[in-house]
Structures are given as C-alpha cells and as structure tokens.
Amino acid sequence: MQRRELLLSGAAAGVAMASSRAFAQSAASGDNMIAWTDIPPPVPEPLQNVVKGITRWEDLGSWITPNDKWFSIAHYERPQIDPKTWRLEIGGLIVKPTTLTLDQLKALPRKDVVSTIECSGSNGLPFAQSMIGNAKWSGASLAETLKAAGIKDGGIEVVFYGIDKGEETVRPGTPLEYKYTANFARSMPIAEAMNPANILCYEMNGSPLPAANGYPVRLIVPGWYGVANVKWLTRIEVLDKRYLGRFMGRDYVTIREEQHDGKAIMTETTVGHMLLKSAPGRIVQRDGRYHIDGMAWGPGVAAVEVKIDDGPWMKATLDASKSEYTWRFWHLDTPLAPGEHTVTSRAIDTAGKIQPAMDDPIIANKKTYWESNGQITRHVSIT
Numbered sequence: 050m051q052r053r054e055l056l057l058s059g060a061a062a063g064v065a066m067a068s069s070r071a072f073a074q075s076a077a078s079g080d081n082m083i084a085w086t087d088i089p090p091p092v093p094e095p096l097q098n099v100v101k102g103i104t105r106w107e108d109l110g111s112w113i114t115p116n117d118k119w120f121s122i123a124h125y126e127r128p129q130i131d132p133k134t135w136r137l138e139i140g141g142l143i144v145k146p147t148t149l150t151l152d153q154l155k156a157l158p159r160k161d162v163v164s165t166i167e168c169s170g171s172n173g174l175p176f177a178q179s180m181i182g183n184a185k186w187s188g189a190s191l192a193e194t195l196k197a198a199g200i201k202d203g204g205i206e207v208v209f210y211g212i213d214k215g216e217e218t219v220r221p222g223t224p225l226e227y228k229y230t231a232n233f234a235r236s237m238p239i240a241e242a243m244n245p246a247n248i249l250c251y252e253m254n255g256s257p258l259p260a261a262n263g264y265p266v267r268l269i270v271p272g273w274y275g276v277a278n279v280k281w282l283t284r285i286e287v288l289d290k291r292y293l294g295r296f297m298g299r300d301y302v303t304i305r306e307e308q309h310d311g312k313a314i315m316t317e318t319t320v321g322h323m324l325l326k327s328a329p330g331r332i333v334q335r336d337g338r339y340h341i342d343g344m345a346w347g348p349g350v351a352a353v354e355v356k357i358d359d360g361p362w363m364k365a366t367l368d369a370s371k372s373e374y375t376w377r378f379w380h381l382d383t384p385l386a387p388g389e390h391t392v393t394s395r396a397i398d399t400a401g402k403i404q405p406a407m408d409d410p411i412i413a414n415k416k417t418y419w420e421s422n423g424q425i426t427r428h429v430s431i432t
Contacts, residue, residue, distance in 0.1 A: 081334040082107070086389075087428040089178045099123055101261060106179045106427075107331035109344070112378065113163075114182035116254055121261035122168060122180075124233050124296065125215030128281050132265045137249070141208075141286035144199025151251065151265050157189035160248050162271055164374040165346050169274035169301065169320045172328075172425060173418025179328070181346075183375050186269045188250035192243045195285075200239065203289045207242040209268050210234045210284040217295060232284075235277050236292035237270070237321075246271045246374065249282065271374035272348070274320050274420070276301050306414040315416070323347050324422040325404050327379070327396035329355070332429055339385045339431075341365075341392060346376035347422070349398040353379040356393045365394070385431045393426040 085107065092100050104118040132151050139147040168180035195207070211233040219227045250269040251258060258264040263280030270277050276296060301320040306313050327345035334340075345353045345367070354362040365379040379394075395404040405412050405423055412423040 080340075083332045083334060083339070083429055083431070085332075085427050086430050090176050092176050098127070100177070100180075103176075103178070103180055104182075106328055106343075109179060109182070109330060112183060112375075113254060114184055116184075116256060116259055116262070119182045119184070119253075119259070119262055120168060120180040121259075122275065123213065123261075125213040127261065128212045129260065130212060130265060130281060135265050135283070137266060137282060138284045139194070139198045139286075140284070141288055142201040142204040143287055144201055145197075147194075147198045149194075154189050154249060154266065155251060157194065159187060160190045161185060161187045162246050162248055162269065162374070163372060164246070164269060164271035165323075165376045166275045166278055167323055167326070167346065169276055169419045171421065172423075173421035177418070180275075181344075181376075184254050186248060186250045187252035187255075188248040188266070188269065190245065191247040191249055191268070191270075192245055194249060195242065195287075200287055204239055204287040206236050206288045206290065206292055207239055208234055208236040208286045208288060208292045208294075209279040209282060210286070211279050212281040212283045231294065233279065233281075233296065234292070234294045235279050235296055236288075236294075237273075237277065239287070241270075244270070272322055274323050276320060301419060302417065303419045304416045305411070306416065320419050324420055325350070325396050325398050325402060326422040326425075327353050327394045327404060328425045329392045329394050329427045332392065335382075337384075338382050341381045341383065343379050343394050344376045345379060345394075345396040347396065347398070349400065350377050350396050351399045352397040353377075354395050354397065355381045355383075356395075357383060357385070358391055362395070385429075387431050390429050390431060391426050392429060393424050395424045 092103065099122065101121045103120050109118065135151050137149045137154060163183065163185050165181065165183040170177050171180040172178055214230055214232045217229055217231045248269045249266055251266050253259065253262060258267060266282045268279040268282050297319055302317050303320060305316050307316055323346065325347035328343055329341055330343040332339055332341045341355060353365040353367055355365050356362050363381060363383065365381040367379045368377050370377050397403050407413070407423040
C-alpha cells in the first residue's frame with residue numbers, strides 16, 4: 050500500500066487497510082499471477098484523446114486507486130487552466146449570486162469523502178474495460194455553498210458547467226442545420242444536489258486534482274456515474290425548468306427495447322446513478338489452489354457469487370466495508386484443473402436483487418453501450 054493510503058484518517062483508513070488485504074495477499078512473494086487470456090484491445094486511434102489512462106482490472110490492486118492509475122474522459126477539449134484566474138460562478142435563481150476564487154473555495158470548511166467513480170461506458174465497448182477507481186476526494190460542501198448563496202423559490206434543477214467546450218450541430222445536413230459552441234454540462238434535481246456527500250473538489254488522494262481529472266476544481270457526486278461528476282467546473286446555475294443539453298437529452302441516454310401489448314417500443318432514459326455491478330480482478334496460484342480477487346460496487350452490495358465455467362455459483366468472501374459510496378473487495382479460493390476456464394461474478398444487493406446476466410432482457414435489449422452492468426466473464430488458461 051502506498052504511504053498516502055496509510056495516512057487516510059479515521060474509519061476510512063481502517064476500511065482501506067482491511068479491504069486491501071485480499072489483493073495484498075495476492076501480490077505476496079511466491080504467488081504466481083495467472084494472466085487473463087481475454088486482453089482488451091487498445092483504445093481506437095480516433096478516441097485516444099477522448100479516453101486515456103485505462104488501467105487493467107488486475108492492476109487495480111488497492112482499495113484507494115493511486116492518481117496515476119485513474120482513467121480520464123474528455124468530451125470536448127482538455128483545458129489547461131490557470132488557477133490564479135479560475136473562478137466559480139453561482140447564479141440563476143440564486144438570492145446572492147456568488148463568484149469564488151480558488152483561494153476562497155479552499156477557505157470554506159473542508160469536507161472529505163471516499164467514493165468510487167465508474168464511467169457509464171465501462172465494459173460497454175471491447176476496449177472500454179475497467180474504467181473505474183476509488184479515491185479520497187476533498188473540497189467544500191456543495192450543499193452548504195448553495196445554502197449560503199440561497200436558492201430562490203421556483204428553482205427545480207441545478208446545472209454544472211465545465212470550462213471545456215466544443216462545437217455542436219443540430220439537425221445536421223438539413224436546411225434547419227444550426228451550429229453553436231457549448232460547454233460540457235450536466236444537471237440534477239435540487240434535492241439530489243443537496244446530498245451532504247457532494248463536494249466541490251480540489252484534492253484527490255491528498256494532492257491537487259490532476260489536470261486530466263478536473264484541475265483545479267471538479268464536482269464529486271458520490272453514487273453517480275462518472276459523467277455527472279463534472280470536471281473543470283466553472284459555473285453552477287439554478288433553473289426553474291429541466292436542463293436538456295447534449296449530455297442529458299441526446300448523449301448519455303440509454304435506449305432499450307421493451308414489449309408493450311405485443312409491440313416493441315424504444316425507451317430512452319438519462320444515465321444517472323451507478324448500478325449494481327462486480328468484476329473478477331485477478332487470479333493467482335497459491336499452495337496448489339487458485340485465489341480469485343475482485344470488486345463489487347453500486348447501491349447496497351450485500352454478497353458476491355462466482356461461477357467457474359458452467360458450474361454452480363459459489364459464495365465469495367466479501368470485505369467488511371459498509372461504506373455507502375465505495376467498492377468492496379471480494380475473494381474466492383478454488384481448485385482449477387488444467388485447461389481453458391471462464392470466471393464470472395455477480396453482485397447481490399441487500400434486497401436480493403442480482404446483477405443481471407448478459408442474456409437478461411435488461412441487458413440484451415439495451416441498444417446503447419451506457420450502463421453496462423451485466424455480469425463480467427474473464428477467460429484464463431491453466432497449465
């Protein structure tokens with residue numbers, strides 16, 4: 050474990066140390082790491098500036114993910130921001146419109162939260178595997194900042210704008226085509242924005258935010274997919290109507306086919322809260338047996354089961370963490386005969402809901418790659 054992990058304070062430190070034990074044991078001297086045979090392809094060249102820093106599942110080996118192992122997504126540009134000139138504007142239906150410098154934001158009461166963030170496209174495309182990490186985020190309380198500014202009656206939605214911007218085109222190729230420049234933006238209802246866990250974040254694992262992860266300030270909204278955790282934050286606006294920008298109403302929309310009265314219809318929903326999910330992380334040989342480690346996350350994780358090939362589901366040992374917004378590590382010891390094998394995991398929540406199989410209609414009938422929380426199967430060859 051890195052020194053900064055050991056310095057995590059209070060309960061978070063104890064959870065981090067206990068939860069990392071399974072992976073630490075897997076890395077012990079004398080263990081033989083068995084490589085997965087289904088290695089994902091590299092990020093296609095046209096997307097290499099959009100998607101950066103994907104770390105393989107087997108290399109995500111600590112409860113707190115080091116900053117240099119974090120993935121990064123840029124929907125438009127990757128801005129380089131001077132912290133001296135950076136400002137955060139809070140406006141719209143606000144009693145006291147506010148502008149904060151970075152120093153003023155840091156002068157507000159500090160709040161820490163440990164939260165797992167997953168890209169909603171993780172595992173939705175062949176190259177887009179393991180776009181996930183867990184970090185200690187530090188900053189000012191979003192709820193308290195909004196309370197200090199005052200929200201006027203009639204406000205229903207909060208929009209968060211990044212500095213990053215790009216060109217958008219409406220009705221391309223038609224006489225009604227219109228082009229304009231827009232900033233990246235996401236929104237949520239006021240009640241969701243006032244969650245005490247939400248922060249205006251300026252530190253990641255005890256260091257300033259990396260440029261690729263939103264420096265100097267980003268939004269952290271634990272429990273939401275990564276797209277909602279707006280990077281390079283520059284403006285917050287309270288509206289009296291729903292916000293339907295590209296990344297709410299046209300992109301990051303999950304499209305599914307459903308049957309109604311014997312007819313197929315398409316439903317469209319905005320990507321929002323993270324879903325129940327798990328993944329096999331790594332496999333090592335130890336004392337004649339095989340030790341499988343993995344992670345589970347999403348709301349109310351209560352158990353994880355693992356299946357080898359087409360065998361029965363076996364209950365894995367799940368770490369004791371009960372943190373609401375972080376992943377939980379699990380492990381399973383099992384014999385494996387020489388030959389080709391598959392390893393599949395599924396998470397189960399406190400209500401008994403099971404992470405869906407890939408042939409479950411909720412996954413099989415999904416036409417977009419967002420929110421791909423189907424069971425993950427890895428392949429391994431034992432010699």
